[in-house]
Amino acid sequence: MKKNVVIGFLGTNLDAGKRRRWRPSVQIAQHSDFPIARLELLHGRRWSGLAQKIKAEVEGNNPQTEVLLQELEVRDPWDFEEVYGAMYDFARDYGFDYEREDYHVHLTTGTHVAQICWFLLTEARHIPAKLVQTGPPRGELEGPGTLQVVDLDLSKYNALQQRFDLVTKEYNTLLKGGIDTRNAAFNTMIDRMEVVTSNSDAPLLLMGPTGTGKSDLAARLYELKLQRRRIKGRLVHVNCSTLKGERAMSTLFGHRRHAIPGAGADRSGLLREADGGVLFLDEIDELGLDEQAMILHAIETGKYFPLGSDYEVTSRFHLIAGASRDLAEMVAAGRFRADLFARLNLWTFTLPALRDRPEDIPPNIAFEMDRVEKLLGNRITFNADALTAYQKFATDPSTLWAGNFRDLSASVQRMCTLAPQGRITLSMVHTEIETITAIWHNASRDPDMQLLRSLLGSKANDIDEFDRVQLAAVIRACQQSASLSAAGRRLFAASRATKTSRNDADRLRKYLDRFGLEWATCRE
Incomplete structure (x- = not known):
């Protein structure tokens, strides 16, 4: 059996017994179901007399308990930085023997600042201990009082762990748009994305072909950050492919009056609007090298110069970037800045094409059906043979899905809009297959x-x-x-x-x- 060791502060008021007879540092050693082999009492130099008195009383009443007095000098017991520093140094120099001893921190004594420091040091495992809270006897004048042990290893609390698992599942469902996806690689990516988004403020890079859902996913990531209280501001969505010519800088970073021809008033710019929120730079591979340089500076410093300004503007935002082309190849070709790519590449998630997720096509068809029903205000369903035929076509490896989810969404919307009495028939599915195949064929002949x-x-x-x-x-x-x-x-x-x-x-x-x-x- 390991020996119990309790570490705590000398209670300069409670242990002195001025107000009541119950003294926590004395009574903690009197619990028969919690034998203490060693009690470490921390105290300041001016309280050495009281510490010696408590040591003698504890050891006199409990021969099995050894009391060690540890002098810990703190000038201001309400100065958080000083108290934490002194307690951290004590923990660092303490020779913890995990094999032979179980450690407990006594929270009842000491200032509120000391109690907070105990919790932080224990939660961070600088002190490998459980927390102990004691209290006076309830309804009795004598006795050791109450004692409660709290283990900060949350994995041991089944109910809490189940709640955490449920919350994680809810966040994952949010990132998947409520779609019951079945592709193992995609679900693993979403799990990883949830952890990163919940714990990191670093930029996220979403890669993948056009139509794979980068914009929708960015909006869901923003909602998750908002729910986890990592941001307070708005989502600013910028399609970088629309930023052309000289006004690209002005659109992103703003300008001062008359800084560009025809500018009769100041403009704040989209980076300023994203302050405190999320800036989604969709198609970031379309940005010019000059804009890339200023974006990098804004990411790293939170500051940038609007056009025509001599003073920097501050904007702190979380960045999500989307790209359809291979940025590494663009760096090698000199069309994308290597330093910006390195900054974005910390957390990169590649969204697979629709044809690479055949098992996710049926739930996405159901999702699109629900979306279109709300749009049209009608209840629409497939006939059984029609659904079988459409799913067979949709999941066939030879089906292109050139536009990925955009093509799937358009296809379902066409059938729902044309469905008589809210029923999609087999003949309608055949017609739609001919339609979408012709669209892809014509595009290839364009x-x-x-x-x-x-x-x-x-x-x-x-x-x-x-x-x-x-x-x-x-x-x-x-x-x-x-x-x-x-x-x-x-x-x-x-x-x-x-x-x-x-x-x-x-x-x-x-x-x-x-x-x-x-x-x-x-x-x-």
């Missing part, structure tokens, strides 16, 4: 997509439709122009008159760089 694929390969699939048309037009202009400057003059003829800088070649070069393209490549 001359714009053919042009982009010839230059970008499979990465062309990750470009949004409204960007495809513009990029294809730019490439054709490059192919039809004799030089980069000539292509720039053609493309920016309407807007160049309003620009202070008319370096059309540089503007075109930066635009092409967003997609990893160069003038020579387009010409080829």
Whole structure:
């Protein structure tokens, strides 16, 4: 049997017995069901006399208990920093013998500051002990009083552990949007994401093809941070692919009046709006190198310069970044800053494509059905044979799902909208399969997509439709122009008159760089 060792402060009021006969440091050794082999009493120099008196009384009444007096000098017992430092030094120098002794910290004596320090040191395992709380006899004049032992190892409390498990499950359900996902790798990723989000303020990087749900997941991560009280501010969603030209800096970081042409008033910028909350930089791989540098500075320092300002602005936010392209490849190609990538890459989560999660397609179909029902205000169901046929098509490895969950959502919405009397029939499923297959086929035959694929390969699939048309037009202009400057003059003829800088070649070069393209490549 291990021996019980109790460590506690001398009670300068209670142990002196001035107000009542019950004295905690004396009575704690009188519990027959809690034998104490050694009682360590901490006290200041001025209380040495009282400490000696308590030692003699305890050892006289309880021969099996040895009392050791430990002098611990604290000038101000209500100074948290001083008290914690002194107690930490005591714990660090104490020779704990885990094999032979069980340690207990007596919380009843000492100031409230000392009691808080005991708890912190014990909870952090600087003192490998359980907590002991004692009290005077209840309804009696004599006796040792009450004694309660509290073990801070929460895993031993089944009811508490079940509550923690339930809360964790609720958080995971939140991150999954209430969908009962079955893909083991995805569920493991969500479990890890919940732990990181609940315990870290570091940036999160969400990778994955377009349509895999990065924006929805970022919103759920924000809700989780809000519930865990890690943030108080709002979620600011920025689609970096829409930040083009000279106004990208102004949109992100704000500007002072007249800092850019036509700016008649100050603008706070999106980073300022995210102060205290979450900044979601979707498609961060679309940001230019200058913007990347300022974002990195803002992440690391919480400060940045608005355009035209001589003074830094403070904005503390949690960052979530989304990217569809491989940032490591972009770093190697010089199109993404290595230092920013290193800062973002601490916690990276890659969302798999829909076709890589076939077991999650049925619950996502059910989720989309519920969503569309609320949108349309009608109850809609599949006929049994129709559901079987659609799920077979949806989970077939040959089914493209080029747009991932966006394609699935659009497909379900089409069938629900056209369903007569709220029933989706087998013939409707066949029609929808023909429709969505034709959409994918036409996209592959689209001359714009053919042009982009010839230059970008499979990465062309990750470009949004409204960007495809513009990029294809730019490439054709490059192919039809004799030089980069000539292509720039053609493309920016309407807007160049309003620009202070008319370096059309540089503007075109930066635009092409967003997609990893160069003038020579387009010409080829």
